Amino acid sequence: MKKTLLEIKGLSKSYPGVKANDNISFTIQEGEIHALLGENGAGKSTLVKMIYGLVHPDEGDMLLHGEHYMPHKPSEARNLGVGMVFQHFSLFEALNVAENIILGMEETIPRAELNAKIIEVSNEYGLPLDPNRLIGDLSVGERQRVEIVRCLLQNPQLLIMDEPTSVLTPQEVEILFKTLRKLSSEGVAILYISHKLDEIKALCDHATVLRMGKVVDTCIPAEETARSMAEMMIGGELSMPTAREFTPGKxxxxxxxxxxxxxxxxxxxxxxxxxxxxxxxxxxxxxxxxxxxxxxxxxxxxxxxxxxxxxxxxxxxxxxxxxxxxxxxxxxxxxxxxxxxxxxxxxxxxxxxxxxxxxxxxxxxxxxxxxxxxxxxxxxxxxxxxxxxxxxxxxxxxxxxxxxxxxxxxxxxxxxxxxxxxxxxxxxxxxxxxxxxxxxxxxxxxxxxxxxxxxxxxxxxxxxxxxxxxxxxxxxxxxxxxxxxxxxxxxxxxxxxxxxxxxx
Amino acid sequence: MLRLEPRQQASSTMRWLTPILAVAITMVMGGFLFAAMGKDPFEAIKIIFLDPFFHETFGPYSRSQLMVKAGPLILIATGLSIGFRAGVWNIGAEGQFVMGAIAGGAVGLALYPAEGIWVLPLMTIAGALGGMAWAMIPAFLKIKFNTNEILVSLMLVYVAYNFLAAMVTGPLKSPDGFGFPESRSFTSVDSTHLPMIYEPLGMHAGVMVALALVIAAYVMMERHLLGFQIRLTGESPRAAKFAGVNPAIIVAVTLGISGALAGMAGLFEVTGPAGKLTTNFPVGYGFTAIIVAFLGRLNPIGIVLAGLLMALTYIGGELAQLSLGIPAAAISVFQGMMLFFLLAVDVFVNYRLVWKKEVK
Missing domain, CATH: 3.40.50.300 (P-loop containing nucleotide triphosphate hydrolases)
Known part of the structure; x- marks a missing residue:
């Protein structure tokens, strides 16, 4: 029986004119890869921002390891073992990998030690990185590795990933999945946001579906089809484009x-x-x-x-x-x-x-x-x-x-x-x-x-x-x-x- | 630990309240300033803000000066606001104001003593062109070499001051002026004297033109393609390029317009209130207009109100100098405070101050 890592209890958040999150509750177990599904504007970003301490809920509570958890800022969340990899990277192109990682750290580590640690952690998880390369010279996939390794150096227990595969080649996606599965086997929970339902089917243990700021469904992705999950998200039938004959003109x-x-x-x-x-x-x-x-x-x-x-x-x-x-x-x-x-x-x-x-x-x-x-x-x-x-x-x-x-x-x-x-x-x-x-x-x-x-x-x-x-x-x-x-x-x-x- | 946190959405009511709040804070802090100089702060504030309207002896004259002083401020600030909205920072309107006065004045002096109602319009055009030409220097350098227009336009102010000194002691010196460093009087000849339309309010022809141009600027900014392109460039330069806007043209047009309006204001000043070109001719309208533009939120109606307010502090400031002996420099500080507090209050409209304990 796995232990509960994070319990979300009735989180709500309103912005002027819109209730972004309305009484959201679900739990994430240790080592679980948990998908967060929903259309644009369903409230996924607001929810993960609250978990990561970027946004404050109006109501509700969270428990991490059974203790009250309400980070006021990301550094607080990171110290408690919650890391996040954003869809848009926050990296300085003119700095090298190690320098970018230092920028996100609270304590200072000697450079040689940090470089060794970057090489060690990145290799261990199958995401090899050279700490001395300039970010500007890296591919998008490699840049994402920097963001992930930056999180991993903090020994997270929960890793939030917002649309991590939208910029990757199929081969890079495979590598990423291996890494995530390895992390999961070590007990790290992953909260995974993606629109690619096939990926969620292949990767995730559990899924929570949001619509209009509310939890509308939960499912085990492996038991669903991409189509059935899409329909949960939109709450209706999905229209797929129809194939058509192609006769090129001038x-x-x-x-x-x-x-x-x-x-x-x-x-x-x-x-x-x-x-x-x-x-x-x-x-x-x-x-x-x-x-x-x-x-x-x-x-x-x-x-x-x-x-x-x-x-x-x-x-x-x-x-x-x-x-x-x-x-x-x-x-x-x-x-x-x-x-x-x-x-x-x-x-x-x-x-x-x-x-x-x-x-x-x-x-x-x-x-x-x-x-x-x-x-x-x-x-x-x-x-x-x-x-x-x-x-x-x-x-x-x-x-x-x-x-x-x-x-x-x-x-x-x-x-x-x-x-x-x-x-x-x-x-x-x-x-x-x-x-x-x-x-x-x-x-x-x-x-x-x-x-x-x-x-x-x-x-x-x-x-x-x-x-x-x-x-x-x-x-x-x-x-x-x-x-x-x-x-x-x-x-x-x-x-x-x-x-x-x-x-x- | 105190920190500034960005607000989700700045209140639009507050955006309009900030200028009023800034004026109120300026009154309070100005009061402290005057008190520190040993003057009665309440008396000083009353003299600056109320006496120009209501004082028995000075009132009638002061009221007539209000538009006279506000006119050039509004005209210059209108031009500047167009550039500011495009993110083109013309800080040298003072120089363009001086060059406009020289160029337009030189045309008038060249034609002296020609009679005819065509003389003044011709001088106005020359004044506008003079100001525009002076503004095209930073525009050209920015387009060609990507120089900073703030520095170039500001430095050209001092070049213009020296050019003015050279002109009034040289080619434009009055032949009948006993060697004084000044030009002939423009007001002594009807054809070069800016006509007064309504004396009690100080509405001379230049003020009428200024107000007409405020309306024209509003129409251009809100309804015309050019105004859209100017705003778009200021909002988002890359979206402007996507929309097909040529940034070089926007730089040239906005600097050209603001220079032309400043030059026109200079010509109206020299053919009206100032009367002649002297080395004392520039009184800082070009700089004060920057405050007017921001105090008026870069909006035409706001600029008219802010121009009137600034004019009031000029006139009231003079009264305070007369009756309380407050030095002119203190009045300048007082005016500067308005922009300072406006910017400060703006910070709090867009951000909020939060007290946070250091989190371990």
Whole structure:
């Protein structure tokens, strides 16, 4: 009989206008891998932030080893044996691994001792790390290792992981799972948040399902199907996109030896990227983050102009044109970073609708904003894409990540583009919303547009792509038909730490 | 241990209350300052804030000075607020104000003694262009070499001061001025004298133009594409690039507009209240306008109110100098306190102070 590690008793937390957590109770046993399931905005983040001491509950109590537990700040939680690995890493790219780990520590350890400890712990758990390497030189998977090792050095009893696999290659996911299972066998409990239901099925012992801030169900993932768990999350039937016949039309987007130097010192320059994207086609571009994805999006959105002939839209050379002209011609883009790139955080949804839809939707007249038309368009996005928000006057910042993503994708799709380029369309988006977004993108292609999907989620790419290419170190593989490829094949194409993953 | 914790959401009511709160704290702390100088604090505050309106002897004159002083502050602050909202920090409006006065004044002097109602508009345009040209120096350097516009625009203020001294002792010196370092009087010739529209309130033509431009600025910022692009650049530079905004154009346009409005304010000053170019012509309107812009929350209506308030402290401050012998420097400190306390109160709107025991 395993002992109870953490007992959560009736936690509630309200924010202005929304009850993020409503009387949440469940327990986590020692050594258990416990999944936390729920749609975007279901209250998962708020809950784990309370456990980690970042947010204070309005009501309720927690018991750790049977004793009252209510951390006031993360360092308190860490001292009591609760660690957390965030979805977005907090690492300084210009510092090395050991320096980054020191920054998170309370006590000071001599460097040599720390380095030895990092090497020891990271090897023990199958996550080899060189303490002297710069974070900027590491792959996303390796950066995550730094975050995990940082937690492990504190000897945690509970490790919270928020969407740890969204940026990993299949091989890296395997390594991570081995580590987590080893930790679990040593008695460390893991609270695991993910939208990837297959992973949860493979990894987790128990699952607690949240909906609208409440616990609605619990289950043993191994006894469920991905579909049944998704339905628990949304409380209804899940609509999966339907397969469709692909008959390519004429070439709409033509990249010819697209070369672009990255402005980011840790970015990847594009080298001779060529492809042809045809009407009705959804092309998936896979690759591990930081292999030129951002640069590819900037080159296509027009934020980074190139030589005119490198990018052609329906035969017109547009490489030298800026975003406004490209939009007018029908090339639209949805960048990966929702807040701060695709949308201005403190501006209302109305103004964010205007931000990229001004030209195609005719939202100005001799430079002056047509407020009625603008608001109608914003409302149309919110309605058609099921964006959950109290109203279009709300700031983009106030939306949960998944809802803002639906807004951003909806904004571009509803403008009826000729070619749409999207980067990470469903990052951090729950299963139901992700299915909606994918369906909208496929429908767009079915109606004669061409869609380029850049993503690190291979399942997603396999599900929606007609053709498939891999971007690795700024170079693009020859696109090939997606039918018949396996996830393993693609994972190997994606490069990165191939030898290491094969040996592990 | 005391710590600042960010608030979940800053109250929007508080955002508008902070300027009022800041003024109230300034009154209290200013009172201490005056008391420390051996002056009666209540008397001093009363003289600064109430006497300009209600004093039997000084009242009528002071009331007429209110708009005269507020006009340039509002005009300059309106221009500055446009840049500030884009994250372009023009600190050198004082220099642009001086250069506008010189450029516009030089046109008037070149045409002397031409008659005609076209002279003043021509001078106004020249004044605006002069201020704009001066502001384009930091704009150009920022776009081309990524220099810091705060430093460049500020340093150019002192260049402008020296340029003014050179002009009034050189080419623009009045031939009939007995060698004094000053230009001809603009107010003695009708064609270069800024007309007074409504004397009791001090509404000269420049004030009317300033108020019209406040409205124009509001319309541009809230309803026009350019205003949207300016705000977007300030809010989120990367989203602005995604929206197709060219940051270089925003830098040039915002610095150009703020320079032009400052230059125009300089021309109105020299053809109206000041009357002629002298080395004493600049009185710091360009710097005070920065306070006005922030006190007014970078919002046109707020700027009009803040401009009036600042003008009041100028006039009331002069009265306090006269009747209580409070030095001018103390009045400047008093004005500076307003910005200081505004920023301080702002911190507490966005953060809250929490007392936390050190956790082991």
């Amino acid at each position: 070439t709409l987007l033509h990249l010819e030896s697209l070369t672009l130097e990255s402005l980011d010192p840790f970015g990847t320059s594009l080298a001779n990227v060529s492809l042809e994207l045809r009407a009705g086609e959804v092309m998936g571009v896979a690759g591990v983050a930081g292999n030129g994805q951002d640069e590819l999006l900037l080159a296509l959105s027009g934020e980074r102009p190139t030589d005119a002939g490198m990018v052609k839209l329906s035969g017109v050379e547009i490489g030298g044109m800026g975003p406004t002209t490209r939009r007018a011609l029908g090339l639209l883009a949805a960048p990966e970073e929702r807040l701060g790139h695709a949308a201005a955080p403190d501006m209302s949804l109305k103004e964010n609708a205007y931000l990229s839809a001004r030209v195609r939707q005719g939202l100005t007249k001799s430079g002056f904003t047509l407020f009625g038309k603008r608001d109608d368009f914003a409302r149309e996005i919110v309605e058609q894409f099921d964006v959950r928000t109290p109203g279009i006057d709300n700031a983009a910042r106030s939306l949960s990540g998944g809802n803002l993503q639906k807004f951003v994708i909806g904004r571009e799709v509803l403008q009826k583009p000729t070619v749409l380029v999207v980067n990470q369309p469903t990052w951090g988006v729950d299963a139901a919303a992700a299915a909606d977004i994918r369906e909208a993108l496929r429908e767009l292609a079915a109606n004669g547009a061409a869609v380029l999907v850049i993503s690190q989620d291979l399942d997603e790419l396999m599900e929606m792509s007609d053709t498939f290419a891999v971007l690795a170190e700024g170079r693009m593989s020859e696109p090939r038909p997606a039918a018949g490829m396996t996830v393993e094949q693609i994972g190997l194409m994606m490069g990165g730490n191939l030898e290491e993953s094969a040996n592990a």
